[in-house]
Amino acid sequence: MRKFLVYIFVIAVNILVFSCTLSEQEAEQLHKKAVISPDYTEVTMPCNIAAPTFALADSLMLDEAQAVFQAGSKTIVVGEQGEEGFCIGIDDWQSLIKEANTVAIRIQGKQNSKWVEYDAFNIYISQDSIDPYLAYRLIEPGYEQWGKMGIYQRNLETYEEEAIITNSQTNGGCMNCHSFCQQNPEKMLFHLRVDFGGTYISNSEKSPLTFSHLTPSPSFVYPSWHPSGKYVAFSNNNTKQLFHTTDVNRIEVFDFSSDIIVYDVETGDILSCPQLHSRSAFETFPSWSPDGKTLYFCSADSVQMPDEYEKVKYALCSIDFEASTRTFSETVDTLYNEGRSVSFPRVSPDGKHLIYTLADYGTFSIWHKDAALYMIDLQSSEASQPHKLMKETGKRASYHSWSSNSRWLIYSSRRDDGLYTRPYIIHIDEQGNCDKPFTLPQKDASFYTYRTKSFNVPELIKGKVSINKEALSSLLK
Amino acid sequence: MKEKKNWIIRVVTALVCFCTSGVAFWLLGIRVLQYKECWSTFYYNSKIANEILSIEGLPYLVRTFFLQFFANPIHGAIVIASLLTCIMIALTITTKKVKNIWMKNALPLFFTFIIGTLIATSLSGMGLLQVFGFHVDPQNMQFMRLSVMTRHQDWDAIISETGDNTPISNLLIQNTLNTALAEKGILGDKIFDQPCEDIRSIYVDVIKTPEIAAMLSDIYYSMGHIAQAQRYAFEANEKMNNLSPRLLQRLVQTNIIYGQYDVAKKYLKWLDNAYYYHDWCEHYYTLLSDNTSNADPEISMKRKCLIEDNRFSGIRGLDDDLLHIARATKGTTQCRTTLHYLGSLYILAGYEQQFVSMIDEFKGTPDLPQPLPHYFEEYYKRAKTE
Missing domain, CATH: 2.60.40.10 (Immunoglobulins)
Incomplete structure (x- = not known):
């Protein structure tokens, strides 16, 4: 009887082993x-x-x-x-x-x-490696209500995803605009809306991160850290959204007004200048150059909103900044002003390329089906060189951020189903040549089908964000 | 002989347990659980289950498992009654050694009753007394029933449920009734049979809860305002963590109407994991192209409602949007429905000039035949003489 059982066992193991071994046919x-x-x-x-x-x-x-x-x-x-x-x-x-x-x-x-x-x-x-972590917010695409949301981080070398902070820790409020200083996971800020509203910043370069509430408590958006970590440029926008009846873009988000300020993290002072804070123009999307000497931003003539929303065309501009004296130059350079609308200018950490999003009109390219990424070679000696369309990224590409070695760009795109943004990664060589991009790999192929949230504001970071949760919860009491 | 008698008693007790709990849960299903099932059901997919576990926890997952059967209240009642009968039999076996005959028989029944009550309170999300019909807001219960009827487009049942001549002061019930009346093409005859004050009798445009957002989606869908129907369905579903089968169905419909087949397919794939929605999904999978969806009567009619010259929803007033929808759908039942909404809104808002203009444009057509609906006729004559 025992022998018989052994035979059965051996046969079963063989069937199991051979049936599971696949071979090329x-x-x-x-x-x-x-x-x-x-x-x-x-x-x-x-x-x-x-x-x-x-x-x-x-x-x-x-x-x-x-x-x-x-x-x-x-x-x-x-x-x-x-x-x-x-x-x-x-x-x-x-x-x-x-x-x-x-x-x-x-x-x-x-x-x-x-x-x-x-x-x-x-x-x-x-062989160009990518920063090992990616931070993003997971939200439903648009609209006014929300359920669960949070800022998450994903280990790119594995499939592990974990929350940095979720709105279960903040009375269910909204959170947005997480930002890191030069891909450093130890210098981070984010905004909270509704309960505990304001900007929270950790600038100590100590892990786990301990956040403090920015004072005075501004409700600013689109942050960009100065590479020194001493300043953060923000945009102060009066934003509204309306719903299209028939347009593919579904939603139009626009600003009734917007200005740029620079926040001194150490003193709490707010710096600006008439070129960044004009009544006759909407200034938004500030972004520092990696040497901290130039602030790129977008500017459009202010028009009657929402009636003339399609007439809003943001130009790409830059202004020099002297950090030691905290002063801006009096002149503004215009890099693009050719009838379409620029958003999210981002300079590569090596300072060689600037990539921005270009759409037909408006400020919120995330919803625009015609939005695409363009590149400027900042080292080119030609004064009026053409800006290169990154055709590999396709339409519906919007928010983007660089890897710390300047060889990878991650961007969010709605190109798959037209509604839920997914993170795409593209390789860019030193000369600015692009390879075919790919969707962030997941543990299985149906992952994106069953995720009913958008990957919002994807930011590559050099390591894992670790938060002092006790300190954060006592801050949010 | 005694053994045989004991068996008969056990079988009869089990049958009584099955029937009593079955009837109780059928009644509860008809009243409440069918409504609850609209907002959350069970999805047979490990990824969705894991997501629900991480967001809502195990009790929620278990709750949705039992709630799913109430997509059909008879099925729900049978499943719960079977479960409770099994529990009672198990309890009978465990109390076999109890010597006191009364305790022996009473304990299993008592504990089964307690467990049944706990299941009922858990599934319905209602308090213990409310489950037994005490301290229940009758208007709330009525709204739940009407909401389920709206989902099934059972307009006659809504009119019959609310047609006992009792004045309706609850705006949500008024909204639901008026949707049914508009769909039947009699809103203009009946609107002031209820104490209406302003346009909130047609739609309460304040999203206090996701359930109200869902109701608004139904109203806008009925009006033919697809953008707003989609917006409110999305709002409600977002607030419910994307788990509502009823709202997923609406999102599938609106995305197909817009020709956004990829998004519609995403929702279909999600919904297809719910047992009771498989057949519905099978049908809608076939509509993921212009050719097939244009052949579907409901989708093609609602597609006509899309306003050709794009604008922001309501930027020139909802009435202007509805007027465009009515013009675009002339000769269809949708046009009649939209005109009943539009005329009623004009009267409620006191927009005489616009009302007269609308009547002059459409009266005598198949969409607004003469004689005009009662209250339209009355208001039109008054407006003309003034």
């Missing part, structure tokens, strides 16, 4: 490109990011499917797990990209007992 070529979701075909990914997971969008009614990952002499076969798709483990992925800088992927499927194969596609691995 001799397959007939379909001569057809595999349509996968998210699209990782021919993209360039950093060497230190978690493995991409994807599913076949067009499965041709396959009975089963598998993906053959090949790099150098190493081959790994991964089976499809329903809507979760092909989930290659992080260790397997790392072992592949150690072999070669290109991973070739072939998707094979069984159709009427016969194996077929789609055309192979590649994923290119860049």
Whole structure:
């Protein structure tokens, strides 16, 4: 009897082992490109990011499917797990990209007992690493009510996501505009709205972060840290939103007024100048250059709102700043003023490139289907060089931030379903050449389908944010 | 013989337990639980379950599991009655050794009753006394019933439920009744049968709760104002952590009307994980293209309502939006419904000139045949003589 049981056990183990071991199959070529979701075909990914997971969008009614990952002499076969798709483990992925800088992927499927194969596609691995953490706010896209929301951080090398702060700690209020000084996770600020409203800042470079409430308590937006950490530029906006009846953009967010100020973190003084604080213009989206000597911003003639909302075209401007004397120059340079509207200017940490969002009109490019990213080569000797459309990023691209090594840009885009923004990452080389971008990889391919929140204000950071929760809760009492 | 008698008693007790609890939960289902199911149901998907666990916790997940069956109150009642009967049988087995015959029989029934009451209070979100019908705000209960009827577009039932000639002072009930009257094309005949004061009798445009936002979405959808219907459904669903099947259904519809098929598909994929919505999703999956959705009578009619010259919702007044919708949908039942809303709003707001102009434009057409609706006729004559 015992012998019999041992036989049964051995047979069962063999069945289990052999049924779970996948192998590359001799397959007939379909001569057809595999349509996968998210699209990782021919993209360039950093060497230190978690493995991409994807599913076949067009499965041709396959009975089963598998993906053959090949790099150098190493081959790994991964089976499809329903809507979760092909989930290659992080260790397997790392072992592949150690072999070669290109991973070739072939998707094979069984159709009427016969194996077929789609055309192979590649994923290119860049040795430029990306900052290991990403901070973002998770919110429903727009509207006036909200449920749960929070600022989260994601370890890009794994799939781990955790909350930095959620509104369960703030009486359910709204929070926004998290910002870091030069990707430093120890210099952070964020705003709270409704209960405990105001700006909270941690500037001590000590972890866990201990926040203090900015005094006087301003309700400013679009923060940008001066690289010294001594100043933060804000925009002070009187914002309203209205709902389109028929337009694809759904919502129009606009400012009745807006001005830029610079907040001295040490003294609490507020600095400005007529060029940044004019009644005849809307000034917004301040952003420091990495040397702290120039403040970029957007400016538009103030018009009657909301009647003339389509006439609001923000120009891209810059003004010099002398930190030692806390003074601005009297002249303003205009980098773009050609009939469309600029938002979110961001200079790369190496100071070589400036990327901004350009839309047909208005201030809130996040909702604009025509919004796209443009790049300026700041080192070019040509005075009026054309600004390059980053066509790889496509339409509906808006908020963006650089990695600390200037080789990666993360941006939010609504291009997938037109409503929920997802984070996309694009590789940019020293000359400003762009590779095909990719969606932030998730543990399985259906992740974005079941996430009904937008990734808002994605900011790359050099390490994990750790907050002194006790100090924060006593501050929020 | 004694053993056989004991068995008969046990079977009869179990049957009594099943029937009593079944009827009790069926009644509660009809009154309250069907309404509660609109806002949260159970999704058979590990990712959604994990998200719910992280946001709402395990008790909420368990609650939605039982609540899902009340999409059909008979199913809900059968499931809970079966559960309670099993609990009673289990308790009977555990109390087998109790010697006192009364205790032996009474204890299982007593504890089953307690557990049943706890389940009822948990599912309904109501207090213990309210479950038994005490301290219940009858208007609140009526609104719940009417809301479910609105969901199922059972306009006759709404009119019949509220048609006992008792003046309705509750604005939410007035709003629901007036939606039904507009859909039946008799709002202009009946609007002042109730004590109406102003346009809040048609819609209370203040989002105090997500349930009110959901009701406003229904009203705007009925008016043909798709942008507002979508906005309020989104607001309400957002406040309910995206878990409401009723609001997801509305968002699927409005996104298909706008031709936003990718977003509609996202909501469908989510909703398709709820057992009672699979068939509904199957139908709407087929409408994710212009060709198929144009062939759907409801979607194609609502699509006509989209205002061609885009504007901000209500920027020139809701009445101006509705006038455009009425003009765009001439010759359809939607036009009739919208005109009944519009005319009633003009009367309630005292906009005589606009009312007369609207009547002059549409009277005698199939959308507003003569004789005019009673209160429209009365107001029109008065306005003309003044």
